[in-house]
Amino acid sequence: MEGDAVVALDEPMRLECGVEVGELAAQVADRLPPTNAEHQATCPHCQAALAQLNALWGDVRELARREVSMPERVVQEVLARAREERPGSEQLPLRELVPRLLNHALLEGPRGSTRIAESVITEIARRAALAEPGVAGLQPERPGDTGLSLAVDRHHVRLVVRLRVRFGYSAPEVAANVRTRVIDAVETLTGLHAERVDVVVADLSADG
Amino acid sequence: MVLATDDRLLIQAASAGDERAFEVLVRRHGARVYRVALRMLGSPEEAEEAAQDAWLAAWRGLPGFRRESAFSTWLYRIVTNRCLGVGSGRAEVEPLEHDLPDPGPRTDEQAELRARLAAVTRGILALTPEQRVPIVLRELEGLPYDEIAAVLDVSVQAVKSRIHRARASLWRETRSWR
Numbered sequence: 437m438e439g440d441a442v443v444a445l446d447e448p449m450r451l452e453c454g455v456e457v458g459e460l461a462a463q464v465a466d467r468l469p470p471t472n473a474e475h476q477a478t479c480p481h482c483q484a485a486l487a488q489l490n491a492l493w494g495d496v497r498e499l500a501r502r503e504v505s506m507p508e509r510v511v512q513e514v515l516a517r518a519r520e521e522r523p524g525s526e527q528l529p530l531r532e533l534v535p536r537l538l539n540h541a542l543l544e545g546p547r548g549s550t551r552i553a554e555s556v557i558t559e560i561a562r563r564a565a566l567a568e569p570g571v572a573g574l575q576p577e578r579p580g581d582t583g584l585s586l587a588v589d590r591h592h593v594r595l596v597v598r599l600r601v602r603f604g605y606s607a608p609e610v611a612a613n614v615r616t617r618v619i620d621a622v623e624t625l626t627g628l629h630a631e632r633v634d635v636v637v638a639d640l641s642a643d644g
Numbered sequence: 645m646v647l648a649t650d651d652r653l654l655i656q657a658a659s660a661g662d663e664r665a666f667e668v669l670v671r672r673h674g675a676r677v678y679r680v681a682l683r684m685l686g687s688p689e690e691a692e693e694a695a696q697d698a699w700l701a702a703w704r705g706l707p708g709f710r711r712e713s714a715f716s717t718w719l720y721r722i723v724t725n726r727c728l729g730v731g732s733g734r735a736e737v738e739p740l741e742h743d744l745p746d747p748g749p750r751t752d753e754q755a756e757l758r759a760r761l762a763a764v765t766r767g768i769l770a771l772t773p774e775q776r777v778p779i780v781l782r783e784l785e786g787l788p789y790d791e792i793a794a795v796l797d798v799s800v801q802a803v804k805s806r807i808h809r810a811r812a813s814l815w816r817e818t819r820s821w822r
Binding site for chain 2: 485506589
């Protein structure tokens with residue numbers, strides 16, 4: 437994942453006559469009435485695009501009608517492996533519970549949008565958490581993990597922070613302070629809304 | 645869905661470790677999970693793996709399944725997430741046609757249809773994941789916008805605008821050979 441913020445140009449695709457392709461596609465795909473019937477009737481660009489879109493959606497619908505079934509060997513393999521473990525034996529990681537689609541947060545502005553990579557947000561959150569004196573470090577859940585996971589939906593961010601707390605510090609106090617620091621840092625430095633920060637005190641650090 | 649009540653009991657039993665209840669769920673909803681994986685990934689081998697992973701994730705996660713979403717919505721979410729995990733560096737996959745049933749003696753017309761459907765699938769694979777998921781759910785699974793919003797956990801408006809852009813991209817991707 438790239439570690440920088442990129443500015444994306446989200447201009448809609450338009451025909452030479454200025455009509456948005458997405459509008460025409462919606463008309464064909466969702467069988468909607470045309471939004472600009474008079475223009476369409478006489479515009480060669482619209483006519484050409486509509487012909488292509490009608491042909492394309494004929495094929496899309498044909499593909500959707502194709503019968504597909506899951507091969508029996510997949511069913512058997514799933515059942516065999518399920519027998520080896522009980523449900524609930526492993527918590528679904530956060531990424532299974534929330535959509536992983538967007539790996540950028542999105543801020544819409546009147547003259548363009550700003551996307552902020554997830555890695556930027558996690559790095560900000562990581563530094564904010566480590567600044568709290570009672571925190572000895574972040575505690576990855578498994579190798580390769582960072583101890584921080586997040587879900588973004590446009591300008592809303594939810595984070596889970598897994599901590600190693602220094603022995604002698606009050607765990608709930610450290611957790612509350614980390615939450616405040618992370619929310620402040622993320623909101624100030626990215627302009628995003630930190631909707632929720634869950635803190636997991638995952639371990640104690642013996643070095644006090 | 646008509647079978648919602650049945651599903652609820654099966655889900656309850658399966659969460660408690662009842663493998664037979666789970667098997668019924670897998671058989672009942674298997675096609676949808678595999679189909680989405682196949683459309684998302686293009687290759688049957690990868691789709692089988694993703695479907696298998698998704699079902700195991702569902703088995704492990706069943707006790708945490710929250711009733712406020714439909715079971716199918718939850719499954720769609722798990723399988724699309726699995727596919728996105730496989731999906732880094734997609735696009736170069738050169739798949740398909742082989743997921744179409746053998747038409748027997750081929751006519752030119754059938755051959756042409758197969759080629760066109762293969763091209764549609766290639767067009768879908770060329771979309772960004774952000775666009776591919778909603779377009780597969782909308783155009784191939786036929787889900788309403790609000791259910792897609794529930795799968796992706798975004799607003800209906802966000803789903804509409806992604807699908808809007810995705811359709812335009814699909815048109816651009818497939819226009820050249822038409």
